[in-house]
Amino acid sequence: MDLNEYQEAIVKFDMNGDIRNIDKIDFAFLDKVLGLSGESGExxxxxxxxxxxxxxxxxxxDKLALSKELGDVLWYVATTARYLGLSLTDVAGTNLSKLESRLERGxxxxxxxxxxxxxxRRSSESPS
Incomplete structure (x- = not known):
């Protein structure tokens, strides 16, 4: 399953419905952003x-438990992106470009x- 397929498959679990491309922050969006923060905290x-x-x-x-929590984080990322009208593939591509630029600039x-x-300490430093 690719990222966009995942993003579409999980719509049915959003009790607020299939919300896409919002232009104003509302309770449903805030709920997703706060959920993302909470799951990241877990x-x-x-x-x-x-x-x-x-x-x-x-x-x-521990790996299994972390996998479950990371799955919850992924759900909130995917849903938040959908609310903004963004595909996960686009979000991942934009992030990759940003990271490549940072690497090129040192x-x-x-x-x-x-x-x-x-x-x-940084790996390039000697232990003190």
Missing amino acids: VADKVKKIIRDQEGRIRKE KISGQVIIDENFDC
């Missing part, structure tokens, strides 16, 4: 608990490493 909360309770070790069941830098004391 992903972050699960990761926090993996760090806190499991010393950062990700188990199979605006994407190295990986951040977090040690067991949660001290952070």
